[in-house]
Amino acid sequence: MSVALNLHQTPHTPHPIPHSLSPALKSRLATPLNIGTVEVHSRVLQSPLSGVTDLVFRRLVRRYAPQSMMYTEMVSAAELHHMRKLPKVMEVDPGERPISIQLFDRRPDFLAEAAKKAADQGADTVDINMGCPVNKITKNGGGSSLLRDPDTAARIIETVSAAVSIPVTAKTRIGWSEDDINAVDFARRLEVAGAQMLTLHGRTRSQGYNGTADWSWIAKVKQALAIPVIANGDIFSVDAAIDCLEQTQADGVMCSRGTLGYPFLVGEIDHFLKTGERRLPPTVIERLRCAQEHLRMLADYKGKSGIRQARKHMAWYAKGFDGAAELRDQLCRIESVEEGCGLLDEAITVISPELYRHSLLKPAIV
Numbered sequence: 001m002s003v004a005l006n007l008h009q010t011p012h013t014p015h016p017i018p019h020s021l022s023p024a025l026k027s028r029l030a031t032p033l034n035i036g037t038v039e040v041h042s043r044v045l046q047s048p049l050s051g052v053t054d055l056v057f058r059r060l061v062r063r064y065a066p067q068s069m070m071y072t073e074m075v076s077a078a079e080l081h082h083m084r085k086l087p088k089v090m091e092v093d094p095g096e097r098p099i100s101i102q103l104f105d106r107r108p109d110f111l112a113e114a115a116k117k118a119a120d121q122g123a124d125t126v127d128i129n130m131g132c133p134v135n136k137i138t139k140n141g142g143g144s145s146l147l148r149d150p151d152t153a154a155r156i157i158e159t160v161s162a163a164v165s166i167p168v169t170a171k172t173r174i175g176w177s178e179d180d181i182n183a184v185d186f187a188r189r190l191e192v193a194g195a196q197m198l199t200l201h202g203r204t205r206s207q208g209y210n211g212t213a214d215w216s217w218i219a220k221v222k223q224a225l226a227i228p229v230i231a232n233g234d235i236f237s238v239d240a241a242i243d244c245l246e247q248t249q250a251d252g253v254m255c256s257r258g259t260l261g262y263p264f265l266v267g268e269i270d271h272f273l274k275t276g277e278r279r280l281p282p283t284v285i286e287r288l289r290c291a292q293e294h295l296r297m298l299a300d301y302k303g304k305s306g307i308r309q310a311r312k313h314m315a316w317y318a319k320g321f322d323g324a325a326e327l328r329d330q331l332c333r334i335e336s337v338e339e340g341c342g343l344l345d346e347a348i349t350v351i352s353p354e355l356y357r358h359s360l361l362k363p364a365i366v
């Protein structure tokens, strides 16, 4: 199975009138999120995104959401076992908190060894990937294939929890396929095994990133567990976060594709949950300036490979104005920081003055 990366929004309900949280939920969410012994002062989390949530991206997200839990890209416990040096995907900024390092594999002993390294790196929690749908991962028994092997999944949580003193959490999906949804039983097994928090993406493995996330399964899992349950899937806006939290009664939401080219989203939702006020979204110009900064930071951090990696980010930022498609096309081929920043500068000078005003542009419409 190849997994298509669907970047289009799939809104659950249209929002002609922006709405707010019910008072009961509002007061519950005003308290810290307790992940075992770790106290987090935000109910909005930035998900792990392979190829995206490196140290540079997290710095940008954290600027607007300083108290949110963030995740590294998933790290292969097997590769780590054979490496002398820690891979770049495990790097965290000195003092970067709260931070979780996410690991994948199917072997409890490899994962325990990797978790110790994650703890040494300063991770506040270690998260086990039990949701990745990609063939390369599932054919070796990792990621979402663990949904079909709950015994091993539980053993992983037990073994890793025994190996480290930081909390162990898991991120998974609602089931393997539409005919094989086992979210509630699976989640209970992980909780009994010692998981301190569960993030649930409301899609099956077969869905990949298509269709709509089914939040009703998240509500069922939330009812069944005592540990915090974080809702994930289709959180593209403050309104989607409100809907999801009301429907699921989850302990928080995790943003994913909505943050691509839009590192403001976690902060916007966090700000709303804390204050009841909506932060003005950035103007198109501000987004393009952020793209320039992102490009410079990636080049500083990763050199040439950072520039190659920045191409997709630049394309995600460039939308919502005349000529955006052409600009994206050019940004996808940049070879240097100067070239990328020059293209963005040119776009900024010709953008309609209309767009200097705060736009209502939503993230993740590519």
Ligand SMILES: Cc1cc2nc3c(=O)[nH]c(=O)nc-3n(C[C@H](O)[C@H](O)[C@H](O)COP(=O)(O)O)c2cc1C
Residues within 6 Å of the ligand: 005, 047, 048, 049, 050, 051, 052, 073, 074, 102, 129, 131, 132, 171, 201, 209, 213, 232, 233, 234, 235, 236, 254, 255, 256, 257, 258
């Ligand atoms: C480019 C990309 C990379 C991803 N990498 C990871 C990963 O490393 N670990 C993980 O648990 N999930 C990963 N995911 C899944 C997301 O964290 C999230 O569960 C999923 O996108 C659903 O949320 P959304 O509908 O808001 O995008 C990835 C998703 C995308 C699109």
